[in-house]
Amino acid sequence: MTRQRDRALAIACALVLALAGCGGLKGGDLHFGSDGATAGRDGSQTASVLVPSYRDIDEDAFVDKCDRLTELASDDDADAVIELYDEIYDELARIEDNQTAAYLAYCDDVSDETLSDHNEEVEKVADDCSNAAQDAFAAVCAGPCADAFEEHVGQDAFEVYATTESPTNVEQKLTERESELVNDYYAAIDEADQEGLSDEETNEKVGPLFVKLVHVRARLAELYGYDSYADYADEAYLRDYTAEDLEQFYAAVKQISPRFYQLYYYSGDAEAFQKQAPRMSPDEVIDALKAHADEIDPYVSDALAYLRENHLYDIDRGSSRMDGAFTTYFISTQAPYIYIDSDRRTDLQTMSHELGHFVDYHHNVSPNFVAFGTDGNLDISEIQSNGLQALYTHFYDDIYGSEAAVYAENANVLDLLGNVVDGCVFDEFQRRVYADPTMTLDEVNQTYRDVCAEYGDPATGEDDYWWQYVSHTFDSPLYYVSYGVSGLAALQIWDQSQTDFDGACDTWHAIIDAGCFDYGYCELLKKVGLFDFRQPDRVVALCNDALDFVENNEA
Numbered sequence: 268m269t270r271q272r273d274r275a276l277a278i279a280c281a282l283v284l285a286l287a288g289c290g291g292l293k294g295g296d297l298h299f300g301s302d303g304a305t306a307g308r309d310g311s312q313t314a315s316v317l318v319p320s321y322r323d324i325d326e327d328a329f330v331d332k333c334d335r336l337t338e339l340a341s342d343d344d345a346d347a348v349i350e351l352y353d354e355i356y357d358e359l360a361r362i363e364d365n366q367t368a369a370y371l372a373y374c375d376d377v378s379d380e381t382l383s384d385h386n387e388e389v390e391k392v393a394d395d396c397s398n399a400a401q402d403a404f405a406a407v408c409a410g411p412c413a414d415a416f417e418e419h420v421g422q423d424a425f426e427v428y429a430t431t432e433s434p435t436n437v438e439q440k441l442t443e444r445e446s447e448l449v450n451d452y453y454a455a456i457d458e459a460d461q462e463g464l465s466d467e468e469t470n471e472k473v474g475p476l477f478v479k480l481v482h483v484r485a486r487l488a489e490l491y492g493y494d495s496y497a498d499y500a501d502e503a504y505l506r507d508y509t510a511e512d513l514e515q516f517y518a519a520v521k522q523i524s525p526r527f528y529q530l531y532y533y534s535g536d537a538e539a540f541q542k543q544a545p546r547m548s549p550d551e552v553i554d555a556l557k558a559h560a561d562e563i564d565p566y567v568s569d570a571l572a573y574l575r576e577n578h579l580y581d582i583d584r585g586s587s588r589m590d591g592a593f594t595t596y597f598i599s600t601q602a603p604y605i606y607i608d609s610d611r612r613t614d615l616q617t618m619s620h621e622l623g624h625f626v627d628y629h630h631n632v633s634p635n636f637v638a639f640g641t642d643g644n645l646d647i648s649e650i651q652s653n654g655l656q657a658l659y660t661h662f663y664d665d666i667y668g669s670e671a672a673v674y675a676e677n678a679n680v681l682d683l684l685g686n687v688v689d690g691c692v693f694d695e696f697q698r699r700v701y702a703d704p705t706m707t708l709d710e711v712n713q714t715y716r717d718v719c720a721e722y723g724d725p726a727t728g729e730d731d732y733w734w735q736y737v738s739h740t741f742d743s744p745l746y747y748v749s750y751g752v753s754g755l756a757a758l759q760i761w762d763q764s765q766t767d768f769d770g771a772c773d774t775w776h777a778i779i780d781a782g783c784f785d786y787g788y789c790e791l792l793k794k795v796g797l798f799d800f801r802q803p804d805r806v807v808a809l810c811n812d813a814l815d816f817v818e819n820n821e822a
Contacts (some may be wrong), residue, residue, distance in 0.1 A: 507787025525723030643783025690751020
């Protein structure tokens with residue numbers, strides 16, 4: 268999963284949420300000190316000059332610079348304009364990194380109200396500074412230095428700068444309220460876990476927060492000029508397919524999902540692997556991945572060496588840490604960073620997934636983080652991560668031994684299939700809710716039950732409240748289908764690897780080389796020779812082949 272705020276796309280306003288994946292938008296176990304080091308729970312320090320230190324931001328001074336650029340924009344001194352623009356751009360990168368550092372520190376203990384409040388304050392400063400910069404950049408685009416400025420930043424970034432508008436006071440208040448509700452969710456779900464609340468009691472605690480979020484987002488979409496929040500999200504996520512296209516995907520997946528659930532719930536592969544898998548330390552996980560990295564691609568071994576040399580990862584456990592995993596990015600030092608909430612059993616699978624994001628960040632730099640964010644197309648990003656996770660199953664015999672490897676590979680294939688099924692389930696659920704933002708909590712719960720029943724989930728009636736534990740539901744609305752569409756592509760890479768491992772690695776390499784900024788999802792799959800979800804018969808056939816593999820692959 269990637270995690271970085273996606274700002275100022277070529278629409279009126281980018282999603283104001285942190286965009287994430289891979290089991291939830293979660294935080295890291297970091298405390299940022301003046302020496303630029305990361306401190307673990309045991310107090311040990313690991314120097315990493317690529318991890319920026321947290322620092323106080325002089326917002327007034329930054330805004331003054333932006334005001335000076337706005338004044339210069341009316342003159343014809345292009346050299347002065349470009350020099351000040353570059354200074355502001357670099358400073359804004361450090362401010363964004365500062366917010367990432369504050370967020371990670373907060374996520375070390377989501378029950379700590381001081382950390383939560385501080386994170387909100389720092390995020391607001393980052394938003395205010397970004398808005399001030401955008402206003403100044405827009406002024407330059409409209410001034411006498413526009414041609415020289417366009418040549419300096421490039422046509423695409425220039426068009427974004429010229430058309431992006433700062434949020435109104437109403438929009439700003441709504442986005443701040445949205446952020447507050449998301450933080451309230453994380454605190455509430457942690458409290459529910461600490462208190463041992465039942466699913467229904469947890470629903471009473473966190474469900475109203477989701478209802479409020481839906482109201483806020485529906486109002487934002489209306490202010491941005493969209494018919495629904497789903498329309499807004501689809502454009503912000505840079506999707507090159509429509510909601511109508513997704514209906515075909517849902518229908519195809521509903522043909523195989525009952526069979527998937529039977530295997531997922533009753534095969535016992537995941538449980539068997541948990542019992543047999545060795546407990547692995549972070550160093551052991553990295554060593555195991557490194558041992559086979561060159562056989563997949565030099566990009567992977569290069570990224571692992573960079574990650575280890577600069578200690579750009581946090582794999583740890585703790586009762587107050589958010590669960591899940593993500594990869595984020597420090598813009599000013601061009602350093603990716605992996606966070607994993609460890610269980611010591613499946614960390615290798617999780618790390619092989621996050622490493623795909625890390626490789627992309629390390630190999631491909633955003634052409635302009637202000638205009639295009641740092642993530643680009645998240646559907647493609649998730650293929651990079653799911654695809655690498657799929658390729659590493661080829662080495663499970665060497666890593667785990669033959670018997671445990673069978674359970675591990677079956678569990679991994681079911682995980683990829685789970686991405687496809689869950690991607691559709693949670694997307695269809697959320698689209699129904701956002702289509703009727705007046706829903707009560709009872710109606711939201713019933714909508715989730717209805718959707719699960721349509722997919723043939725035998726746990727319907729037992730896991731009626733499962734949606735509330737999926738943090739994306741609160742933090743990254745309408746993101747989850749990216750797991751579905753990317754899971755479909757990753758399954759094709761895995762399927763190819765069964766008979767042509769080198770060819771599968773070449774396919775993955777081509778997806779990394781393409782990056783996340785130059786292609787749409789459907790466009791890229793066509794380029795690299797994979798099919799997309801708009802071919803439902805092939806979707807069903809591929810998923811059934813994967814299910815056949817799990818049924819027939821026995822220890």
